[in-house]
Amino acid sequence: MEVQTLLKTSKHTAVKLSGAEAVIKTLINEGVEKIFGYPGGAIMPIYDAIYDYLDVVTHYLPRHEQGAIHAAEAYAKISGKTGVVFATSGPGATNLITGLANAMVDSTPLVCITGQVSSQLLGYDAFQETDVVGVSMPVTKWNYQVTSADEIMEVISKAFYIASTGRPGPVLIDITKDAQMSKTDYLYQKVSRVAAYYPYPKIEDEQVKKAAILINQAQRPLILAGQGVKLSRAEELLVKLSEKANIPVAATLWGLTAFPSSHSNYVGMLGMHGNYAPNILTNEADLIIAIGMRFDDRVTGKTSEYAKSAKIIHIEIDKSEIDKIIRTDVAVVGDAREVLSKLIPLVENKQHEHWLEQFKELRKTECDQVIREAINPQTPGLKMAEIIHRISEKTKGEAVVIADVGQHQMMTARYFKFKYHNHFITSGGLGTMGFGLPASFGASVASPDKPVVLFVGDGGFQMTIQELATIANNRANVKIVVLNNNFLGMVRQWQQLFNQKRYSFTTMQNPDFTKIAGAYGLKANKLLKRENIDEILNEMFANDEPYFLEVEIEKEENVFPMVPPNESVSNMLLKADY
Amino acid sequence: MSEPKNYTLLVVTENNIGLLNHISIVFTRRKQNILSLTASESKIKGIYTFTIVVKAVKDLVTKIARQIEKIIGVHKVFVYTDEEIVYQEIALYKMSRNFKNNGFNLEKIIREQHARILSIEEDYILIEKTGHKDETEELLRILEPHGLLQFIRSGRVAIAKPMKPLEEHLQELDNQYNY
Numbered sequence: 001m002e003v004q005t006l007l008k009t010s011k012h013t014a015v016k017l018s019g020a021e022a023v024i025k026t027l028i029n030e031g032v033e034k035i036f037g038y039p040g041g042a043i044m045p046i047y048d049a050i051y052d053y054l055d056v057v058t059h060y061l062p063r064h065e066q067g068a069i070h071a072a073e074a075y076a077k078i079s080g081k082t083g084v085v086f087a088t089s090g091p092g093a094t095n096l097i098t099g100l101a102n103a104m105v106d107s108t109p110l111v112c113i114t115g116q117v118s119s120q121l122l123g124y125d126a127f128q129e130t131d132v133v134g135v136s137m138p139v140t141k142w143n144y145q146v147t148s149a150d151e152i153m154e155v156i157s158k159a160f161y162i163a164s165t166g167r168p169g170p171v172l173i174d175i176t177k178d179a180q181m182s183k184t185d186y187l188y189q190k191v192s193r194v195a196a197y198y199p200y201p202k203i204e205d206e207q208v209k210k211a212a213i214l215i216n217q218a219q220r221p222l223i224l225a226g227q228g229v230k231l232s233r234a235e236e237l238l239v240k241l242s243e244k245a246n247i248p249v250a251a252t253l254w255g256l257t258a259f260p261s262s263h264s265n266y267v268g269m270l271g272m273h274g275n276y277a278p279n280i281l282t283n284e285a286d287l288i289i290a291i292g293m294r295f296d297d298r299v300t301g302k303t304s305e306y307a308k309s310a311k312i313i314h315i316e317i318d319k320s321e322i323d324k325i326i327r328t329d330v331a332v333v334g335d336a337r338e339v340l341s342k343l344i345p346l347v348e349n350k351q352h353e354h355w356l357e358q359f360k361e362l363r364k365t366e367c368d369q370v371i372r373e374a375i376n377p378q379t380p381g382l383k384m385a386e387i388i389h390r391i392s393e394k395t396k397g398e399a400v401v402i403a404d405v406g407q408h409q410m411m412t413a414r415y416f417k418f419k420y421h422n423h424f425i426t427s428g429g430l431g432t433m434g435f436g437l438p439a440s441f442g443a444s445v446a447s448p449d450k451p452v453v454l455f456v457g458d459g460g461f462q463m464t465i466q467e468l469a470t471i472a473n474n475r476a477n478v479k480i481v482v483l484n485n486n487f488l489g490m491v492r493q494w495q496q497l498f499n500q501k502r503y504s505f506t507t508m509q510n511p512d513f514t515k516i517a518g519a520y521g522l523k524a525n526k527l528l529k530r531e532n533i534d535e536i537l538n539e540m541f542a543n544d545e546p547y548f549l550e551v552e553i554e555k556e557e558n559v560f561p562m563v564p565p566n567e568s569v570s571n572m573l574l575k576a577d578y
Numbered sequence: 579m580s581e582p583k584n585y586t587l588l589v590v591t592e593n594n595i596g597l598l599n600h601i602s603i604v605f606t607r608r609k610q611n612i613l614s615l616t617a618s619e620s621k622i623k624g625i626y627t628f629t630i631v632v633k634a635v636k637d638l639v640t641k642i643a644r645q646i647e648k649i650i651g652v653h654k655v656f657v658y659t660d661e662e663i664v665y666q667e668i669a670l671y672k673m674s675r676n677f678k679n680n681g682f683n684l685e686k687i688i689r690e691q692h693a694r695i696l697s698i699e700e701d702y703i704l705i706e707k708t709g710h711k712d713e714t715e716e717l718l719r720i721l722e723p724h725g726l727l728q729f730i731r732s733g734r735v736a737i738a739k740p741m742k743p744l745e746e747h748l749q750e751l752d753n754q755y756n757y
Contacts (some may be wrong), residue, residue, distance in 0.1 A: 133596060138603050142650045143596075162650060193757050196592045197650045200756040320644040 014185040019149030020045035036068040040088025043115025045180035063466035069099025071442030078446035082109040090128030101139040105429030109168035119147040141169030149184035157191040166199025203334040212346035218287035227254035228292015234337035250278035273410035277362035283570040295325040305568035381554030404436030404460035407489040434463030444476040517548035524548040589628040594651040614733030665736035669714035671705040674725035
């Protein structure tokens with residue numbers, strides 16, 4: 001730190017550093033402690049430079065660049081810091097694209113640094129040259145190509161500022177090899193403003209007043225809490241608002257844990273496979289208060305029939321989300337915490353007992369018809385929900401939970417009892433199969449004191465299976481739970497329900513996963529029978545070592561309730577009507 | 579749903595590399611064709627204006643404008659209908675000097691059309707006309723049967739009718755945000 005201060009304050013002490021070393025020092029100045037990356041020709045100078053700084057930063061080597069970026073995303077979500085990724089030019093950089101798209105739609109702050117061929121070779125189809133700035137443009141919040149070492153300090157600091165402010169998102173900085181190798185005066189100054197970038201809108205008091213009036217008039221108000229509540233750390237204010245005006249709160253997939261699930265005003269998850277009550281009653285509400293969410297189509301179902309009897313208040317930091325999908329009556333553009341702190345004093349104490357009672361009744365219906373059987377099945381085969389439920393009970397909310405994408409993801413969202421803010425990570429908006437395994441590694445880097453539980457299907461697991469090596473090498477405390485039904489279950493479910501059981505390419509012939517995990521050096525086990533659940537879970541959580549568990553689950557289990565695609569949320573089905 | 583019509587977007591930006599690409603991606607993603615696009619520095623140094631014409635329904639144009647405004651490097655996007663702006667396009671016509679002279683009086687046409695001759699070369703004459711599309715089209719129709727060699731028209735440039743200078747807009751914008 002002393003060196004930094006010196007460098008910051010005095011021009012005369014500016015040291016000549018290589019661009020590559022300037023990259024590392026700037027990252028350290030930005031507070032970076034962990035880096036996920038994969039070396040290659042065009043980023044070799046940076047890898048040479050980091051060799052001298054391994055006492056300050058830790059670098060993790062995944063087995064694929066996609067693994068690096070998914071790990072960095074989970075790390076960022078849990079630590080609240082910006083995730084950092086290194087990759088080389090060409091294929092290294094293009095392997096980041098899925099992760100960038102995922103982070104973009106899930107609003108995760110990332111700074112990805114890619115090596116690039118020397119500037120004199122740009123545009124010549126040089127070896128491992130790809131137009132990474134062009135390719136990544138639609139899936140980054142900002143990107144920039146550095147061709148001179150002198151730009152490095154400012155550009156990287158700017159990258160962190162942009163990634164982490166306003167609605168967060170991924171940034172990619174492409175640095176040519178000559179810029180990494182040439183010398184520059186190291187002068188770091190933290191960037192705190194960028195031209196033509198407006199991350200924090202001032203809140204219009206008039207809009208807050210209008211919102212308060214609607215809330216005070218409402219008979220059947222419903223709060224929809226999204227990830228924005230967590231990103232702005234407005235969880236406590238959300239509880240205050242909900243309690244003061246006695247408003248039920250439903251959460252989106254990424255909004256889970258934004259509001260305590262044990263609270264009596266919590267009414268469950270929204271969306272296609274969310275809970276019954278909040279979906280059905282969305283269309284009964286006379287006021288929807290959407291906070292830090294974007295009306296994803298998985299949440300709204302058929303938009304022309306969505307919340308037709310309700311006025312809509314939309315509290316959102318990203319102005320482009322206003323009226324994008326659902327037309328609002330009152331839009332309050334701004335940070336959720338700031339808006340709520342202005343809004344709460346204007347909201348009157350209210351009681352909506354009868355309205356809340358309706359949620360409880362429908363909750364009971366869902367319990368009777370779906371939940372009870374799901375977590376405590378009376379049929380012989382093992383079910384997804386019961387495994388998730390048992391692990392939830394076992395860990396008592398103290399584990400960090402990662403879900404990959406598919407049926408098990410929806411089951412995890414539905415049946416795991418989350419206790420803490422940011423203890424549930426999944427690929428929400430993009431639905432990236434293969435996100436889970438590398439994300440579980442990143443989560444354990446961010447949260448080394450807690451076990452990380454990964455729920456993953458047999459399909460998604462095999463998409464990034466190579467990251468078993470990363471987990472094994474680092475002895476990361478990850479409990480990998482493969483819920484194996486030898487199917488791409490979610491697609492199979494749709495084929496069953498909507499394509500007359502034409503199971504086109506959804507069956508999987510799998511290897512013996514425990515042998516693979518064992519070969520990577522992980523303790524591995526297989527769960528086949530209900531009576532062994534306790535014993536195996538005890539073994540799994542007996543120590544802080546990684547553990548692999550394959551669960552043979554019933555092959556053709558479906559996730560219900562379900563809002564059929566392109567139908568209104570109030571047409572949610574509790575079971576299949578074949 | 580309203581009918582598609584022409585909207586002119588004035589996009590006020592920094593002078594950043596890649597902005598044009600970023601802006602055009604917003605249109606491509608929604609499968610919208612850009613009818614015309616021009617870019618130039620404004621009277622404020624370093625601040626550029628893209629003039630983009632698109633034919634679409636209002637709702638979509640508003641969404642496109644908001645997405646463009648979100649791009650880092652874009653200060654503001656103004657959306658105007660044709661009635662709210664004064665706009666012009668410039669057209670160039672290359673005429674062979676061997677036009678058939680059966681009653682064709684180029685000089686008279688140029689005068690009546692408010693066009694002008696830019697240069698007279700050995701083989702051809704270069705004519706310029708500024709105006710709306712229908713006006714430059716009109717001259718095109720007249721010249722075409724008489725040995726027109728080449729025709730090209732620029733994108734639209736536009737100035738909004740409301741009496742508010744750009745500086746004031748930028749200042750207002752500045753006041754709407756915290757840093």
